[in-house]
Amino acid sequence: MISQQYPSQLLERAVQEFSKLPGVGRKTALRLVLHLLRQEDQDVQAFVEAVSRLKHDVCYCKTCHNISDAERCPICADPRRDATTVCVVENIQDVMAVENTQQYHGLYHVLGGVISPMDGIGPSDLEIDSLVKRVEEGGVREVILALSPTMEGDTTNFYIFRKLAPYDVSISIIARGVSVGNELEYTDEVTLGRSIVNRTPFEGK
Amino acid sequence: MISQQYPSQLLERAVQEFSKLPGVGRKTALRLVLHLLRQEDQDVQAFVEAVSRLKHDVCYCKTCHNISDAERCPICADPRRDATTVCVVENIQDVMAVENTQQYHGLYHVLGGVISPMDGIGPSDLEIDSLVKRVEEGGVREVILALSPTMEGDTTNFYIFRKLAPYDVSISIIARGVSVGNELEYTDEVTLGRSIVNRTPFEGK
Incomplete structure (x- = not known):
């Protein structure tokens, strides 16, 4: 494909930033950026703020290191x-x-x-x-x-x-074993071997 | 799918904003947001700034209304x-x-x-x-x-x-006619009809 020249440096810059995201190519990046450009000012502001605040204000739980808004995450804090x-x-x-x-x-x-x-x-x-x-x-x-x-x-x-x-x-x-819903014949031999060695009593429920 | 509860409101908010983008679901949004969260402060800053500046500073060419950084776009300004x-x-x-x-x-x-x-x-x-x-x-x-x-x-x-x-x-x-590289038999009848009516002299080049 011919490398595309955008008529605006600002557009070029925004597309570049978006295409750094995983799984986002230049074409998708352009689509996302033009979508944002069509939105209202306050909607773009909300988008920018959400990203910015997440990066600056997010904490990690002091106990379990899960992402959290406070010193202890909701899971650790749940009695x-x-x-x-x-x-x-x-x-x-x-x-x-x-x-x-x-x-x-x-x-x-x-x-x-x-x-x-x-x-x-x-x-x-x-x-x-x-x-x-x-x-x-x-x-x-x-x-x-x-x-x-x-x-x-x-x-x-x-x-x-x-x-x-x-x-x-x-x-x-x-436990390591066969995945629920998978065909047995396509399970790799290491997994299948483990699932036989680590078999559990059949409970008949 | 069970609606997922995130351990952080900030994360929830950022995922919500990303999932408003076209073709981005909550799962993709989470992946993108967590990717940004792993980046350096200045990289996230660059991302946020690029979006913000695009929205605030972008102009449209006074002549052709193409996106532009100045009053005239590079195409209109090109002698x-x-x-x-x-x-x-x-x-x-x-x-x-x-x-x-x-x-x-x-x-x-x-x-x-x-x-x-x-x-x-x-x-x-x-x-x-x-x-x-x-x-x-x-x-x-x-x-x-x-x-x-x-x-x-x-x-x-x-x-x-x-x-x-x-x-x-x-x-x-x-011109409206058959697409280059397409099979003739799968071209819709309106397009094919037009391409016959609007046939052009064969130049044999």
Whole structure:
């Protein structure tokens, strides 16, 4: 495609900024920018302010490091949640994903990533020490490891497992097995193998 | 899907604003917002500023109503362009589309829409009077109508044609025919019919 010359530097600049967003090319960026240009002044103002305020005013929960508007996130602050269970996740999207299942009623601990030497991310870049401190302070009976089943996730799981070994806390990991709704014949052999080794009693319900 | 509760009002607000953009749902909006949240302060600042400045500082060319940073757009200000030919288009995207063909070297006139009684858009909402004035002032020898081949486009074409009838200017319309690269059998009968009626001499080049 011929690289397009916009008749306005301001337009060019806005399109450039939008096309830095993930999954947004120059064509989509132009569409979004022209849409904003057609909106009322106050609507564009609201858009700009929402982004700006999010970046400047957002906090992270001091306990679990989830995104929050206050020092403690609504989950940590909720007295109905089971504070003896902590689910360790990689990022705030994963908190939302687990919350969406409506199957978990404990608290979280957001690591902010996984150990990945290739990307230069070591244990000290993650919220692992604060997790150990949380366990050390007592009150936590179970730590559930809910990281992605990748090499980096497994490395991080193992690192956390060793770090928590001295403490009186049970450590579990989310089940790996066949996905609900998937065809068995297309499940990869590692997953299928695990699902056979880790079979559970059939409850016939 | 369960309607998702975000742990932060600021996040909720930003996601809401992004999901107002065309083709952006809540899931995509969340991805875009979390991407921005991970960026450096100055990068988010640059994003916000680009949008804000575009909305506040952008001008429209006094001659052709194309988007511009100054009173005259770069196309109108370019002395190498043929000022005797004016191509009438619906919006600024269409200017870019025609420019991309690299086949046109005249000027433009951006109407800002087409006549559409269903949407309450009449001739007075469009830049038609200013087009007539441009022709009246002299210097324009040909007006090329390049609106979309829809009912609204045709109505607008006819309206402009009648408005310009008193003046000594030739009026042409972009060719309608089979699309380059399309299978003939899938071309609709109106287009195919037109392409036969409006056949051009075969140049054998």
